[in-house]
Amino acid sequence: MWLAVLAASAGAAAAGRVLGKVAAAASIVVVPFALWAFVIHGLFFPEGRAVLAALGPARVTAEGLAYAGGIVLRTAALVVVMLAFSTWVEVPVLRAALVRRGVPAQLGYVLATALGLASTVAERLERIREAQEARGLIVRQSLGGRFVAARLQVVPLVLQLVDEAGERAAALEARGQALPGRRTSYVDEPDSRAQRTLRWVLATASLAVVLSVVVPAVAGVLGGGR
């Protein structure tokens, strides 16, 4: 099931031509997590019976590996779904869709900026790094070198973002963001009968899955209580 979700989201990412970006971003999150999971659960799993190898207190068990594999797969599926969505989605279209469905404009703005935050932060960090390089900071290309450089850039980044936030709040208010009333959207939201149908089918299917689990469980609890 999780594998199917992973494959479907990877397929969707490929169709949206963002598979490379998604894979790169997902690996940053999933690979360290997978290493941790396999070390913890692969080597130390008290319930493990089928011992594949043993080294002092550490025992590699089939059950431990299966458990670690399971959580890595679940995490990978969730991470890839989220990243595929946020990388592929056109933020303006998403904002337009939210506006059309009556979501408060401020919430739409927060969502749009949150989804764009990673690229904003990356651009800012780059500018600060360049300013520091222009004054003799030598950034080594290794991961360690970049980490050391990033440490010097975090404080100015936060200060800049906070300083800007103050001005931006006034700009947004002056441009009418806090006004009551209906909003319209500059960007067209492409929607088709097929997409609408698919959304309804998915929503109904999700509800059906939830009900198929919840109803028997509740019935079982009630029945057992008698």
Add this chain to the structure above:
Amino acid sequence: MTPVLTAHVRRFAYDDGPAAVRDVHLALERGALVAVLGASGSGKSTLAKIIAGWALQGGHARFSGTLELAPGPRGAGGRLDFAGGHDDPRLQLGAWGERVAYAPQRAGDLLTGAAASVGEELAFSLEQRGIERGEMRDRVRRGARAVGLEDLLDRHPGRLSGGEQRRLALGCALVERPDVVVLDEPSASLDAAGAEALVELVARLRGGGATVVVFATGVDALVRHADRCLLLDGGTVAAEGTLDDVFASAAFAESGVVPQAREREPGCPMVGAEVPATGVPLAELERVTFAYAPRRSGRSARTVLDGASVAVHAGQVIALTGPNGAGKSTALRHFAGLARPSSGTVRIGGSDIAGVPAGRVAATVGTLFQDPRDQLFERTALREVSFGLGALGLAGEAARSRAFEALDAVGLAQRADVHPYELAASEQRLVALATVLARRPRVLLLDEPTVGLDGRALARLDAAVTGAAQAGSAVVLSTHAIAWARRMSHQVLALDGGRFVGA
């Protein structure tokens, strides 16, 4: 005739600080163009923010005075009396902003940061007011055309040049058809065509009944069209009347406001006579080509430099000009090793810098960035200027005294302990300049160094450029201030179609 907006500032301060503006009375009549002139620290930008309503947001303002807006087709108007206490009325900035538009000194401050295209950014305020899409698109197109951005509607705002961003902010302020337009340094970073278009745009706005207030540190083409002028000094009115009245006043001569730009007297450049271009150039681009990668797949790369060549020798000052977005900043970034050419060679001191980290190139090359805030990241001006001096072999007291010396050269030794963000925009540029001067670079790169500088700051900049050239450094600067460029450089080059040509 009843003024459309009346502002009376008895006293304005932030928190418990000293008065930033006091005893200023402005009555703006329909269709008028009023110029408010003032040097750095004169209270000019604060007054602009008070009129725009921005200064009254955020809970830090201590304001006693009055703001009054006459009724009009866009709103009922009204009068707000402020006593400087906690029970003062609250200005509804959303409604005020619909009638009183404002383009701040830092153009980027008006932008939402959430728009993916110029068109969306222009449309933001129209979306908030529920304008139907057909009319909205029409108004966005007309707004973009008015500020010369009609070909860039799909460009990401983050990918605009400094001048293009200024045009975008102007467009955002005007798209709502306000009654009063407040423009703080609107000509800054605009190319010659942009400055000319701004004058026409303001004339059209006035023709349509709008009132325009322009705040500036210098007398430019737009200011010269003003029918009334106010000179600020020390937060209050030093002279008032027609332009001629104000220009003739003793207060104007002492104010530090840059008078009308003068063309160079022939044969008398400030940096001295032409330097013979002999020996190895200190900085050189040879057939450099560079293109910006497309932001989204499916779009083509944007070529900015296309086989560009230029060589700068010791003691030489070269000025680069060209329209907004022509690639002047990109060319400077190549000299600094911050951008790498897709083909061609960049040489510093005769050596190819391909593969040399920018941090190492910085031992020879000093860069003043276009937006000074991009290069200010320390807690105090002194720490800011001291950053990186260690890499030049200066430690402890030696670094400190070098940093003080540089701050003194730009006239900011007294402000050494102030956080760079608390300085006025003009002072921020000077601190950024001090960070470069402290390194005594053999190659000095200055990206639009005159923007926002008043007369006193300009004199410091002039001294820095001539001093560097006389000490044998090569100076490359980019600017739209053509008269200044001619006065300060040995050669003016224009960037045209990705190449340098004589201007």
